[in-house]
Amino acid sequence: MCPLLLNSVCSVKPAHHTFPLADLDGDGRKVLRSSIRExxxxxxxxxxxxxxxxxxxxxxxxxxxxxxxxxKGQRILERCSVVLRLAPSFIRFGSFEIFLxxxxxxxxQGPSAGRHDIRAQLLDYVIETFYPCxxxxxxxxxxxxxxxxxxxxxxxxxxxxxxxxxxxxxxxLNTDNMSILGLTLDYGPFGFMDRFDPDFICNAxxxxxxYSYQAQPSVCxxxxxxxxxxxxxxxxxxxxxxxxxxxxxxxxxxxLSIMRKKLGLVRKEETEDSELISxxxxxxxxTGADFTNIFRLLSCVPWPEEGDNERATVGPVxxxxxxxxxxxxxxxxxxxxxxxxxELAMILSMAQTNPVMFNIVADRSGVAQQxxxxxxxxxxxxxxxxxxxxxxxxxxxxxVSRYRRRLTRECDGTCDLPLIKKERLSVMNSxxxxxxxxxxxxxxxxxxxxxxxxxxxxxxxxxxxxxxSDAVGLEPLDGPNAFGEKEQRGRDLTVGYDRKPPxxxxxxxxx
Numbered sequence: 001m002c003p004l005l006l007n008s009v010c011s012v013k014p015a016h017h018t019f020p021l022a023d024l025d026g027d028g029r030k031v032l033r034s035s036i037r038e039x040x041x042x043x044x045x046x047x048x049x050x051x052x053x054x055x056x057x058x059x060x061x062x063x064x065x066x067x068x069x070x071x072k073g074q075r076i077l078e079r080c081s082v083v084l085r086l087a088p089s090f091i092r093f094g095s096f097e098i099f100l101x102x103x104x105x106x107x108x109q110g111p112s113a114g115r116h117d118i119r120a121q122l123l124d125y126v127i128e129t130f131y132p133c134x135x136x137x138x139x140x141x142x143x144x145x146x147x148x149x150x151x152x153x154x155x156x157x158x159x160x161x162x163x164x165x166x167x168x169x170x171x172x173l174n175t176d177n178m179s180i181l182g183l184t185l186d187y188g189p190f191g192f193m194d195r196f197d198p199d200f201i202c203n204a205x206x207x208x209x210x211y212s213y214q215a216q217p218s219v220c221x222x223x224x225x226x227x228x229x230x231x232x233x234x235x236x237x238x239x240x241x242x243x244x245x246x247x248x249x250x251x252x253x254x255x256l257s258i259m260r261k262k263l264g265l266v267r268k269e270e271t272e273d274s275e276l277i278s279x280x281x282x283x284x285x286x287t288g289a290d291f292t293n294i295f296r297l298l299s300c301v302p303w304p305e306e307g308d309n310e311r312a313t314v315g316p317v318x319x320x321x322x323x324x325x326x327x328x329x330x331x332x333x334x335x336x337x338x339x340x341x342x343e344l345a346m347i348l349s350m351a352q353t354n355p356v357m358f359n360i361v362a363d364r365s366g367v368a369q370q371x372x373x374x375x376x377x378x379x380x381x382x383x384x385x386x387x388x389x390x391x392x393x394x395x396x397x398x399x400v401s402r403y404r405r406r407l408t409r410e411c412d413g414t415c416d417l418p419l420i421k422k423e424r425l426s427v428m429n430s431x432x433x434x435x436x437x438x439x440x441x442x443x444x445x446x447x448x449x450x451x452x453x454x455x456x457x458x459x460x461x462x463x464x465x466x467x468x469s470d471a472v473g474l475e476p477l478d479g480p481n482a483f484g485e486k487e488q489r490g491r492d493l494t495v496g497y498d499r500k501p502p503x504x505x506x507x508x509x510x511x
Contacts, residue, residue: 029065031078033446036457038083038187040445044437044464045184050162051155052184053087069509079450087183091126093223094176096230116233123148123234130181145234150243153224155182157247160220161254164213165262166433167193167291171203171510173211173219175226189510192436194501195326195334196284196291199369205511208366221247261431262295263403264424267410276406283399286376287392288326288334290500295432297321299425304404314400321396324500328380328388333506335377339370347371433467435497440505463497 035058045052064077099119102109112118127148128135134151138144159182163170170177171189179185191202198214206212211219224247228240259277260269284294300317302308326334337344347367350357380388411420441460448456 027065029063029080030082031065031067032060032081032450033067033069033078034188035081035083036446036449037190037442038085040442040457040460040464041187041190041437042085042184043461044467045168047465047467048162048166048433048436050166050168050184051159051182053085053090053179053186056084056086058083072509087179087181087185089126089130089179089181090185091122091180092176092185093178093180093227093230094174095180096122096227097175099232100230119231120234123231126180142234142236145231146236146239146243149228149231149235149240152180152182152227153243153247154250156220156224157217157251158182158254159184160217161251161258163216164255165258165431166436167196167213168436169193169200169202169211169213170216171206171211173216173223175223178220178223178227191510192438193291194438194505195288195330196281196294197334198281198285203511204509217248217251220251258431261427263298264428265406265410266423266427267415267420270406270409273406276402279402280399283395287322287395288331289321290324292433292436293324293498293500294321296429296434296498297324298403299428299432301400301403301407303421303424304408310401310404311397314397314404318393318396318400321400322389322392325392328383328385331388332377332380335373335380337370337373337377339366344370429470430468434470435463435467437464438497438501438505439508439510440501441497443505443508460497 039055039058042052042055046054059082061080061082063080065080066075067078068075069078096119098110098112099115100110101113123145127144131148131151134144134147138147156178162168163184168184169191170184171191172186177186189203189205191200193200193202193213198212199209200213201209201211202213203211209215221244225244228235228244231240256274256277260266260273263273263277263280265273283289284291297317297320300320302313302317305313339347347370383391407424410424411417437460445456445460448454
């Protein structure tokens with residue numbers, strides 16, 4: 001469903017909200033800060049070609065609510081607002097959980113527990129209205145329901161693959177935030193990843209990383225299992241289990257297909273492509289590379305020519321890539337253990353006093369992750385900036401050279417090479433966005449809007465509407481950043497929408 005953009009941002013002064021969106025404070029108020037984020041991101045995700053709910057309007061109020069935007073116990077009054085959201089349906093996985101009986105662990109049950117008649121009516125409505133082809137193709141109810149569940153699985157697998165390929169992290173992927181239509185739903189503490197980190201967490205309150213970037217596919221599968229559980233007798237249990245078993249393979253196939261396009265591998269599919277992509281992400285992680293900008297830069301990698309000098313040929317593009325990588329200080333901060341000091345000290349003590357128990361504990365994913373961080377931090381402490389840059393250069397030259405060898409196999413000698421080169425660039429530039437809604441971009445727009453100036457919101461929205469374009473107009477307005485800092489040493493701290501985030505962006509806290 002394509003919404004009519006009634007008004008990008010309008011301002012009125014109603015006495016009361018007619019349809020407020022709930023906030024974590026439980027007062028039913030949604031503040032301007034979170035409304036702008038939702039408004040911009042739903043439109044940004046849609047423009048990226050990812051299924052999404054849409055935003056038609058954002059309306060401010062003369063009411064204020066008390067909030068703690070930095071999650072530091074410092075509450076301020078923020079203006080309330082309403083976002084008008086549009087979608088074919090807002091029915092979620094969780095909509096079917098209201099029929100679940102009492103949970104043996106929590107003792108809770110759905111408000112319509114045992115009402116299988118209403119559950120059947122809701123399921124009929126969803127399939128007949130939004131999956132008419134499935135409704136028409138099956139006369140047997142159970143077969144119809146299984147086909148529906150498979151289609152929801154497919155849409156969900158494709159959706160999360162699209163998220164991963166643009167570095168989008170949702171932040172709160174519970175069953176109530178999963179659309180039955182495979183749409184991106186409920187934009188709260190989302191984040192587009194800047195520096196590539198598989199453990200990236202966009203929600204500051206997600207201390208255990210349940211909804212981290214790399215966890216999103218498995219969390220989506222878990223949510224599908226809960227949907228199957230909620231549908232109960234409407235599905236065949238064994239068949240539903242088999243469909244769930246296909247989820248990761250389906251996701252990986254969608255992910256690999258998109259990633260090949262991001263690398264411009266459009267003519268052939270090789271089994272080694274998966275390893276090539278995995279190694280690219282490994283180099284990006286080790287060098288602290290900017291996810292969005294690195295992929296955009298890869299279209300600058302020159303097509304291999306017979307007799308060219310590898311290091312000399314790829315040197316210029318590697319120089320550009322290195323500008324998108326982290327400094328040694330940034331990497332030290334990024335690799336600091338996130339575990340509590342007391343817990344970390346206990347584990348390190350165990351390594352010396354009880355190696356057997358330590359080996360058991362170290363196998364746990366959370367502990368292994370912390371130990372890996374400490375290992376990388378130790379290496380960084382034993383090197384300097386020059387040594388780091390030289391190693392980063394070698395790592396990137398090695399991968400880019402391997403990538404170029406793969407490009408040569410796109411042409412078998414009988415095809416039109418100029419056409420293949422043109423196709424490669426076209427596909428890459430239409431799958432690697434130049435601009436995404438980074439947190440600092442949204443924060444700058446929010447800060448201006450809270451002072452009554454919505455021009456930056458409008459400018460950001462315009463840039464996000466064409467994320468794959470090389471058109472000009474990606475520079476934000478000059479001025480102080482979101483933390484009120486002005487120029488330092490003659491340099492303005494604002495940064496273009498398509499560049500690495502400024503240092504102050506690391507202090508933005510989203511919950």
